[in-house]
Amino acid sequence: xxxxxxxxxxxxxxxYEGERTGRGARRIAIWRDGVRVSLGLGxxxxxxxxxxxxxxxxxxxxxxxxxxxxxxxPAQEAADEFELPSFAEYYEFxxxxxxxxxxxxxxxxxxxxxxxxxxTLYAARPITSADYLGSRWLAFFxxxxxxxxxxxxxxxxxxxxxxxxxxxxxxxxxxxxxxxxLAGGMVAAAFTTLSLLMATFTGRRAYAAVATLAVVLVGSxxxxxxxxxxxxxxxxxxxxxxxxxxxxxxxxxVLADEQSGRPFGGIVYAGWLVLxxxxxxxxxxxxxxxxxxx
Amino acid sequence: MALVQARGLTKTYxxxxxxxxxxxxxxxxxxxxxxxxxxxxxxxxxxxxxxLEADSGTVEVLGRDPRRSPDGRAxxxxxxxxxxxxxxxxxxxxxxxxxxxxxxxxxxxxxRASDVLRHVGLFExxxxxxxxxxxxxxxxxxxxxxxxxxxxxxxxxxxxxxxDPLGRREMLDLIxxxxxxxxxxxxxxxxxxxxxxxxxxxxxVLDAGRLLRTGAVSGFIEETExxxxxxxxxxxxxxxxxxxxxxxxxxxxxxxxxxxxSGGDYDELRDAIVESGALLYRLAPERQTLADVFAxxxxxxxxxx
Numbered sequence: 001x002x003x004x005x006x007x008x009x010x011x012x013x014x015x016y017e018g019e020r021t022g023r024g025a026r027r028i029a030i031w032r033d034g035v036r037v038s039l040g041l042g043x044x045x046x047x048x049x050x051x052x053x054x055x056x057x058x059x060x061x062x063x064x065x066x067x068x069x070x071x072x073x074p075a076q077e078a079a080d081e082f083e084l085p086s087f088a089e090y091y092e093f094x095x096x097x098x099x100x101x102x103x104x105x106x107x108x109x110x111x112x113x114x115x116x117x118x119x120t121l122y123a124a125r126p127i128t129s130a131d132y133l134g135s136r137w138l139a140f141f142x143x144x145x146x147x148x149x150x151x152x153x154x155x156x157x158x159x160x161x162x163x164x165x166x167x168x169x170x171x172x173x174x175x176x177x178x179x180x181x182l183a184g185g186m187v188a189a190a191f192t193t194l195s196l197l198m199a200t201f202t203g204r205r206a207y208a209a210v211a212t213l214a215v216v217l218v219g220s221x222x223x224x225x226x227x228x229x230x231x232x233x234x235x236x237x238x239x240x241x242x243x244x245x246x247x248x249x250x251x252x253x254v255l256a257d258e259q260s261g262r263p264f265g266g267i268v269y270a271g272w273l274v275l276x277x278x279x280x281x282x283x284x285x286x287x288x289x290x291x292x293x294x
Numbered sequence: 295m296a297l298v299q300a301r302g303l304t305k306t307y308x309x310x311x312x313x314x315x316x317x318x319x320x321x322x323x324x325x326x327x328x329x330x331x332x333x334x335x336x337x338x339x340x341x342x343x344x345x346l347e348a349d350s351g352t353v354e355v356l357g358r359d360p361r362r363s364p365d366g367r368a369x370x371x372x373x374x375x376x377x378x379x380x381x382x383x384x385x386x387x388x389x390x391x392x393x394x395x396x397x398x399x400x401x402x403x404x405x406r407a408s409d410v411l412r413h414v415g416l417f418e419x420x421x422x423x424x425x426x427x428x429x430x431x432x433x434x435x436x437x438x439x440x441x442x443x444x445x446x447x448x449x450x451x452x453x454x455x456x457x458d459p460l461g462r463r464e465m466l467d468l469i470x471x472x473x474x475x476x477x478x479x480x481x482x483x484x485x486x487x488x489x490x491x492x493x494x495x496x497x498x499v500l501d502a503g504r505l506l507r508t509g510a511v512s513g514f515i516e517e518t519e520x521x522x523x524x525x526x527x528x529x530x531x532x533x534x535x536x537x538x539x540x541x542x543x544x545x546x547x548x549x550x551x552x553x554x555x556s557g558g559d560y561d562e563l564r565d566a567i568v569e570s571g572a573l574l575y576r577l578a579p580e581r582q583t584l585a586d587v588f589a590x591x592x593x594x595x596x597x598x599x
Binding site for chain 2: 012013015018019021023025026030033042044047112116117118120121122123125126127128131
């Protein structure tokens with residue numbers, strides 16, 4: 001029988017003798033941390049405000065529209081007058097919260113690591129700078145693509161439920177979810193790459209956010225003026241600096257809902273967006289490698 | 295067994311030669327990289343970690359080129375000199391994450407994080423954001439993150455920087471424990487000679503990018519051990535008797551100093567005292583500090599002033 005006294009044993013230092021994971025698992029760890037940072041999970045309430053507010057801004061209008069449509073659905077006349085936006089039209093609105101989300105939240109993935117000197121510790125771990133950056137990029141891409149795609153999937157789900165025959169709707173529009181994913185991916189990739197690139201130039205998140213917004217807004221203004229107020233090939237080419245316009249035009253092309261009267265066909269915008277994103281990604285990789293390895 | 299091998303290492307930053315054709319090896323135990331600011335200590339550690347590319351020469355850590363083999367860093371720890379801790383995150387979360395990034399499975403990483411924080415004395419404070427930590431606590435977390443994945447060797451760059459004397463002593467004791475009880479070899483970069491004497495088994499001394507000396511700390515001290523002899527009278531007679539026995543004492547009034555003395559010299563000294571009739575009142579070995587060992591000779595010092 002126990003005499004009621006307890007003993008504390010100091011086992012001393014225990015060397016780790018278990019398995020060690022490979023590069024894939026290390027990348028997943030960085031990706032998981034990036035997703036948590038993007039959404040403010042495990043952080044204080046203030047870290048959650050911006051991401052969730054902007055995600056709500058992208059999602060809630062679509063949900064509200066679908067709810068209104070659902071209420072009107074029984075009254076055939078009213079339902080005929082009320083039209084939900086198309087998948088492509090929704091990007092005309094959603095580009096604002098998605099762009100803001102990238103500008104405000106994206107730098108959170110790199111700026112604190114740079115400001116607090118943590119990049120050196122990553123560089124000293126058994127990963128490469130491409131592993132670190134790729135995982136961080138993918139983390140923010142996952143969240144922002146989710147924010148871009150989710151409202152579209154809500155719309156798609158409602159359209160399927162509201163159709164006379166859900167089965168035939170799904171059979172007729174099987175390609176729509178794929179197009180939605182591709183369009184959302186293109187939009188998210190462009191904004192993710194731009195915001196992370198801006199974040200490599202400063203340790204201050206606010207500066208990176210302002211820089212991202214400046215690039216987007218100034219480009220948009222120049223592109224808009226070139227397209228609306230000037231004519232000729234030079235003006236058409238200049239219109240390509242407007243990232244929001246390019247992104248929306250590319251998304252519309254992917255969603256097979258092109259807008260008429262644009263200087264170029266949708267495929268040109270999509271191709272340009274891919275090239276632009278790749279160029280930004282290369283610059284981002286070079287900057288990050290320089291920051292990590294000096 | 296050599297854990298680190300540097301051969302002909304040269305690294306320049308523009309016109310500045312941070313390391314100049316340096317060759318040395320670092321074995322198991324605790325090794326101090328000693329030198330003044332700009333001697334090339336931090337550059338050496340960064341080359342060992344693969345954070346920098348050498349202009350010429352090769353470096354191997356645990357048998358691998360750290361620059362070409364990122365996976366080799368799974369068994370290497372590093373604590374930089376500058377601040378490197380995220381302010382908003384707790385030590386437990388950060389260490390668990392760093393262990394995962396270093397190749398430990400998630401559950402094991404969390405357990406190791408708590409365990410290592412206990413060993414460095416931060417178990418109670420492990421859930422506090424690190425931005426609220428004192429300098430001493432931050433230095434402990436920096437050490438802990440270098441150990442959390444159970445490396446075979448850890449490089450610590452100026453681990454006592456910014457600590458008060460008590461904090462410095464505690465940190466050095468901790469490093470000594472890690473090196474001798476945890477079985478993790480440590481390389482400590484420091485410009486403080488006392489840190490090396492107190493903590494290290496071996497030393498690599500750098501000066502302006504060149505290797506001055508390398509070897510066991512105890513060997514350096516023994517090599518330069520001196521015997522102090524104070525006599526009430528008969529100093530000159532004793533000096534003469536010692537000279538006849540092949541020893542070369544320095545005489546400062548009533549004090550004689552026998553430099554580079556070995557064990558057998560004590561017998562000669564005893565006989566010389568008897569022969570000379572000197573009146574002895576103190577005889578003691580003088581343990582030179584590393585400062586004495588590496589201080590320039592008096593003549594050189596005068597020549598440079």
